[in-house]
Amino acid sequence: ALLLLIALIVALSLLLGHKKESQPASLQTNAATTNNETPNNTNNANNTEAEGQIENLDLPDLIGKDSLKRSDENQVDAMMKKASLLYEQGQKDEALHLFDKVASFSQGIASHNLGVIKFKEKDFNGALDLFDSSIASKENASVSAIDALVSAYHLQDADLYYHYLKIVRNTLYKDYKKSFY
Numbered sequence: 001a002l003l004l005l006i007a008l009i010v011a012l013s014l015l016l017g018h019k020k021e022s023q024p025a026s027l028q029t030n031a032a033t034t035n036n037e038t039p040n041n042t043n044n045a046n047n048t049e050a051e052g053q054i055e056n057l058d059l060p061d062l063i064g065k066d067s068l069k070r071s072d073e074n075q076v077d078a079m080m081k082k083a084s085l086l087y088e089q090g091q092k093d094e095a096l097h098l099f100d101k102v103a104s105f106s107q108g109i110a111s112h113n114l115g116v117i118k119f120k121e122k123d124f125n126g127a128l129d130l131f132d133s134s135i136a137s138k139e140n141a142s143v144s145a146i147d148a149l150v151s152a153y154h155l156q157d158a159d160l161y162y163h164y165l166k167i168v169r170n171t172l173y174k175d176y177k178k179s180f181y
Helices: 002-021 039-055 073-088 092-103 107-120 124-137 141-154 158-175
Strands: none
Touching (some): 073 092, 107 124, 107 141
16 A cells, blocks of 8 residues: 555656646746736747747757767757647647657657647546557656556556556666656
8 A cells, every 4th residue: 555655656746747847947937027018928028938949959850961860869858858848838739740750769758758748638548558658668668657557547447557556666666767758
């Protein structure tokens, strides 16, 4: 019972962490600089600032002389950050397109992030399918298993919940030093 409680706490903290980590501090509204603006002007200024940040991420081309090497995790990280930023700004189509491009380099990570999007949209069955794909790739399997566990909890499916709990127990020690997206 204690292990179940710990797993649930870890899962919830990871879900809350996804939301917090995907919002860079530089995008937060600075009250001192926007006091003289109307609410509409504030939104326009924030959107313009955010668009400038997206353009300044210096992402690699996917084709050509600057194309992404399969082993270059830093560039995949940058692409994932851009996709997450686009999603948080409500540009879901652009974010999903970028996640699809990342999938050609890291299927597990892309599947996990698409699963998180489905989870946020409360499509728990769709999220489970994507988390299963990520688990099968063995890239950060424990994180995908934790997110799948939470999806199973929302579906109130105890068998699935314990299935994913078993996967978490079997994979967590392998993933503890890896980057989580």
